[in-house]
Amino acid sequence: MKREALLDAAESMLFEHGTQALTLSAVAERAGVSKGGLLYHFPTKEALIRAMVTRVIEEFDDRVASLDDGSPGGYTRAYLEATFEVLGGREAALTRRRWSAITAAAADPELIAPLREAMARWHRIDPGREPDPVGAAVVRLAAEGLWEVISHAPDAFDAEQCAAVKRRLLDLIDP
Incomplete structure (x- = not known):
């Protein structure tokens, strides 16, 4: 479920603030996880977008x-x-x-x-x-x-x- 929550957080960032606001740190913060937790599922911003x-x-x-x-x-x-x-x-x-x-x-x-x-x-x-x-x-x-x-x-x-x-x-x- 954490993976889905990370995708939801990334989508929210994109929708509310555009592509320039989509950073791994911002997504991790929005999702309430450490950046390392995000990187476990999505090692790059590109991997996150692809997902x-x-x-x-x-x-x-x-x-x-x-x-x-x-x-x-x-x-x-x-x-x-x-x-x-x-x-x-x-x-x-x-x-x-x-x-x-x-x-x-x-x-x-x-x-x-x-x-x-x-x-x-x-x-x-x-x-x-x-x-x-x-x-x-x-x-x-x-x-x-x-x-x-x-x-x-x-x-x-x-x-x-x-x-x-x-x-x-x-x-x-x-x-």
Whole structure:
């Protein structure tokens, strides 16, 4: 559990103060552990950021997998449902905090590589699973655009607007 608490502390630092404030000493202090305790789990700042990025990816993968019923179009529906859950559900504030890890990693090709790999996997067109592979790709790309907008402007859409966008995107999958 200590590892998760350290990741939470690092995310909070990033979200509240930006990448310049993310130091191992500051994270250790925020988490209430010694710097040595932090170094046991994360020997470098890069290792800490990599772990935060990995956690974001794994949590999203798990959510999509739990929603995918295996039916034609099921993956894209699950992807869309997962996106709306994390952006507008009870965990929206946590999602925005977690997403700050992606921002911290974005400037370093090595740190952002796991996200690039996940994006390629998430957006690979599988004609065997999608009745309309191109339409499914459009829906997933639109969901990515929503992530981008919400990450920079959390209040850009109210709940009613988000619901309307979601309905329209679902209609593209299941007309």
